Amino acid sequence: MTYSEKEIMEYIEEEDAKFIRLAFRDAYGVQKNISIMPSEIHKAFRDGIMINAKSIRGFEGCDEGILYLKPDPDTLSVLPWRPDSGRVLRMFCDVCKVDGTPFEADTRNILKNAVKAAEDAGIDFKFGSEMEFYLFKTDDEARPTKIPYDEAGYMDIAPLDRGENIRREICLTIEEMGLTPERSHHERGPGQNEIDFHYGKPLKAADQMTTFKMVVQTVADRNGLYADFSPMPLSDKPGNGYHINIFAKDKDGNDVVRSAAAGILEKIKDITIFLNPTDSSYNRFGTGTAPTKVNWSNLGGSELMYINDNEKHPRVELRSPDALSNPYLAYALLIYAGLYGIENNLELPKVMDDDSVLLPKSRKEAIKYAESSDFIKSILPASIIDKYL
Numbered sequence: 395m396t397y398s399e400k401e402i403m404e405y406i407e408e409e410d411a412k413f414i415r416l417a418f419r420d421a422y423g424v425q426k427n428i429s430i431m432p433s434e435i436h437k438a439f440r441d442g443i444m445i446n447a448k449s450i451r452g453f454e455g456c457d458e459g460i461l462y463l464k465p466d467p468d469t470l471s472v473l474p475w476r477p478d479s480g481r482v483l484r485m486f487c488d489v490c491k492v493d494g495t496p497f498e499a500d501t502r503n504i505l506k507n508a509v510k511a512a513e514d515a516g517i518d519f520k521f522g523s524e525m526e527f528y529l530f531k532t533d534d535e536a537r538p539t540k541i542p543y544d545e546a547g548y549m550d551i552a553p554l555d556r557g558e559n560i561r562r563e564i565c566l567t568i569e570e571m572g573l574t575p576e577r578s579h580h581e582r583g584p585g586q587n588e589i590d591f592h593y594g595k596p597l598k599a600a601d602q603m604t605t606f607k608m609v610v611q612t613v614a615d616r617n618g619l620y621a622d623f624s625p626m627p628l629s630d631k632p633g634n635g636y637h638i639n640i641f642a643k644d645k646d647g648n649d650v651v652r653s654a655a656a657g658i659l660e661k662i663k664d665i666t667i668f669l670n671p672t673d674s675s676y677n678r679f680g681t682g683t684a685p686t687k688v689n690w691s692n693l694g695g696s697e698l699m700y701i702n703d704n705e706k707h708p709r710v711e712l713r714s715p716d717a718l719s720n721p722y723l724a725y726a727l728l729i730y731a732g733l734y735g736i737e738n739n740l741e742l743p744k745v746m747d748d749d750s751v752l753l754p755k756s757r758k759e760a761i762k763y764a765e766s767s768d769f770i771k772s773i774l775p776a777s778i779i780d781k782y783l
Contacts, residue, residue: 397467399439405483406432409472412480416443416463417604418487421452421499421781422671423720425604427484428463438465442490452499452781453489461497463487469601474570475612486601498775501722502600508726508773509596517650517736519729522576522593522639523603525717527610528622529557529585538620540628542585555580557587564589564613571609573602582682583631593641596729600721607717623717625670625678633678636717638724640710642732655690655699655710656742657735658728662688662698662714664767665727666753667760667782669715676756678716685714688751690742698753701742714753723778730773 397405406414414435417427430443437443442462447453453461465485476482489500496503512519529543544556552558561578568575578589589610591602607623614621626633640658642651670676680686683696690699700711715724734740754760761783764770770779 397470399436399467402467402470403432403435405470406435409481409483411472411483413482414438414465415473415482415484416465416487417484418445418463418489419501419604419720419722420450421501421720421778422718423501423604423722424451425608426450429482438463439467442494443487447497452778453497455777455780456497456499458491460492462490462492462494464490464494471571471605474567475616486604499777499781501720501726501778502597504774504778505596505600505722505726505729508729512729512733515733515737516645517654517733518643518645519596519654519725519732520593520641521596521599521725521728522591522641523599523606523721524588524590524635524637524639524711525603525606525623526581526586526588526634526636527717528583528627528634529560529587529614530620530622530627532618532620536618538622542583542628543619544580545584546580547584548582549579551580557585560613560617560619561587561589563617564610567609567613568606571605573605581632583628586632586634593639596725600725603721625672625674625716625718626681629677632682633684634717635678635684635713636715636719638712638715638728640712640728640732641707642736644736649708650736651708651710651732652701652742653736653740654732655701655735656740657733657738658710658712658731659688659690659699659742660740661727661731661734661767661769663754663760663763664769665731665764666714667757667764668723668727669719670757670760671720671782672718673757675716675718676754676760679714679753679755683713686753688753723774727773730769734769 415427442464447456447461469486473482489497531541546554565575642654685698
């Protein structure tokens with residue numbers, strides 16, 4: 395829904411809101427925010443709210459030193475866990491320079507540019523997500539331990555699955571914020587959970603993932619637990635994946651997702667460092683059902699890419715990313731790689747299941763692929779490339 399500034403001011407008054415959180419992301423996708431009073435909303439929309447760029451990870455190289463947050467009114471939501479009286483609202487922001495132009499290292503703007511490139515090409519992308527996380531107990535000082543909240547396994551039920559009520563609270567909280575969780579269940583690891591989302595427009599889907607991680611961590615903390623999204627929380631148990639479902643249609647409504655998938659397969663090594671940004675990301679590959687090969691199939695095993703042609707809308711599931719990636723950057727790169735496949739009429743190779751092409755085995759190897767990639771240099775600003783490499 396699109397709101398005007400006047401409508402937002404009326405909503406603030408009706409809801410007795412006392413604080414508005416202006417949320418943004420650093421270059422690695424970690425959510426940050428600054429709180430303002432309702433009296434500052436007009437200034438925020440007109441001029442933006444000033445922040446010290448030099449103190450934000452990935453923004454240190456900003457020439458100006460000062461950046462401005464301009465809220466996106468379409469992202470307005472209430473934080474349900476805050477008091478009903480004196481409520482707290484949240485809006486995502488774009489990061490701008492003093493002259494109002496977008497800051498090049500704002501990955502939300504990078505995704506906006508990718509969406510515009512797709513629209514110009516007559517292609518409509520949508521993304522869904524399946525994100526895994528562990529719930530760990532905390533000690534008497536509320537510090538996280540490595541003791542799983544339960545010892546349940548894949549799709550177990552209560553009482554073995556102690557995370558059932560936590561997932562329920564997360565899903566209900568997310569719904570209150572206007573988002574759409576699809577399903578949830580216990581995963582393979584002890585204390586490991588998964589919550590999936592319906593597909594949506596790229597920008598909304600990325601905002602949704604940022605909100606989701608905040609809600610999971612908040613609900614876990616309110617229940618005396620710690621939520622861990624890292625790729626390998628326990629070295630001898632399944633890692634946490636961030637499976638991304640990809641849909642693509644042309645302007646005539648024809649599915650072009652297979653060509654998009656072919657483009658992503660061809661560029662996957664170039665973009666892996668951005669989908670798997672930490673050393674532990676590569677420890678996950680080859681464990682449980684996490685992929686090691688650049689391959690695809692329609693069987694749904696441990697392949698890099700699962701393609702389901704049996705549904706009404708063909709779906710591609712990319713299974714290599716993990717939740718420490720920046721969803722804005724991930725979706726932008728997948729759009730550009732998908733466009734490359736579509737514009738060049740690429741076709742998927744026959745079902746691949748050999749060892750001829752492997753994913754990078756380490757962060758160092760992934761960096762080498764990105765460093766030598768003209769594809770990456772053509773779509774990402776040098777400041778982002780430098781930070782990741």
